[in-house]
Amino acid sequence: MAVKVKIPVPLQRLTKGKDEVEGDPGTVISLINTLDSKYPGLGERISEAGKLRRFVNVYVNEEDVRFLKNEETVVKDGDEVSIVPAIAGGIITAISI
Amino acid sequence: MEFTEEQLKRYSRHIILPEVGGKGQQKISDARVLIVGAGGLGCPVGYYLAAAGIGTLALVDNDVVELSNLQRQIAHSVKTLGVNKADSAKQTFESLNPDVNVIAVKERINSKNIIGLIKDYDIVVDGTDNFPTRYLINDACVMLKKPLVSGAILRFEGQVTTIMPGDGPCYRCLFEEPPPAGLVPSCQEAGVLGVLPGVIGALQATEVLKLILGKGKPLKGELLIYDALGVNFRKVKIPKNTDCPMCGKNPKIKELSDIPEQYCSI
Numbered sequence: 244m245a246v247k248v249k250i251p252v253p254l255q256r257l258t259k260g261k262d263e264v265e266g267d268p269g270t271v272i273s274l275i276n277t278l279d280s281k282y283p284g285l286g287e288r289i290s291e292a293g294k295l296r297r298f299v300n301v302y303v304n305e306e307d308v309r310f311l312k313n314e315e316t317v318v319k320d321g322d323e324v325s326i327v328p329a330i331a332g333g334i335i336t337a338i339s340i
Numbered sequence: 341m342e343f344t345e346e347q348l349k350r351y352s353r354h355i356i357l358p359e360v361g362g363k364g365q366q367k368i369s370d371a372r373v374l375i376v377g378a379g380g381l382g383c384p385v386g387y388y389l390a391a392a393g394i395g396t397l398a399l400v401d402n403d404v405v406e407l408s409n410l411q412r413q414i415a416h417s418v419k420t421l422g423v424n425k426a427d428s429a430k431q432t433f434e435s436l437n438p439d440v441n442v443i444a445v446k447e448r449i450n451s452k453n454i455i456g457l458i459k460d461y462d463i464v465v466d467g468t469d470n471f472p473t474r475y476l477i478n479d480a481c482v483m484l485k486k487p488l489v490s491g492a493i494l495r496f497e498g499q500v501t502t503i504m505p506g507d508g509p510c511y512r513c514l515f516e517e518p519p520p521a522g523l524v525p526s527c528q529e530a531g532v533l534g535v536l537p538g539v540i541g542a543l544q545a546t547e548v549l550k551l552i553l554g555k556g557k558p559l560k561g562e563l564l565i566y567d568a569l570g571v572n573f574r575k576v577k578i579p580k581n582t583d584c585p586m587c588g589k590n591p592k593i594k595e596l597s598d599i600p601e602q603y604c605s606i
Contacts, residue, residue, distance in 0.1 A: 251497060307578070
């Protein structure tokens, strides 16, 4: 079992079109860094200097990590992580390519 | 107000629902709803609310109908190309249901006019396509304590949430600020599957009717995410942020301001 990571549509170009990828248990930031080595560019869209960007939210299961331990929130095998950017119709935001 | 014979027939499928009934239909007929944007989202929201018999329905849009809109903006047609979108949708909704008082507001909403525009309405619907307006509407609704049904779409994905100021989080509790301009690499259309705003708009219209009827559980404190390609609906929690710059304990935002338009719109 691994950690399931739901990739939002604007970032799926970086994951070769996949809407869900697998990652390793650990902290949220280590998970993002590991995913970035597999899918280059993903990390900087979500975080900057080890901190999550303010217009992208990360949820572990249904919980917003900002209200847990932020980047240091621990994710376990079987957890589902969702990356959710702010969207507004018809435009490309910073998180897109 | 007594319903006419014709109205009883028109709304009969509502009236026979125990959750609606004559009383609920009366609440719908008395309701005043303002929709910002008569585009992808505003069209289906307005269409269903007009069909439902909302008393007063205001549409705010200063754009005109273009051919590239017709792939998804279902209240417009080739007959209204070049016509203001609020006017075009007004024609459509009035021919669907003459009971509804449809008001076309041919203005671009901004920090100066927003309070005057929304103050006399019960519920505001966000059907805009850009971040500055999205944040402005949130802030104004928090100030006036107006329920706000927010929807957003991009490509194959949509988001919906209901904001009840004073009783739950606001849009800034969810995303504190819009993406900064310097990080927007290029201005180009991202595209959207034409039916996607239909799905999201229908969800927004459902939320509006639930609020009017006082039935069911509003989608507050949660963000509903629809992924059309993966065919799934997910909900994530939106906790109320005590440090929220708009609705937190010590709000930093005390007055409305226009964030410079730094994005392309559809």
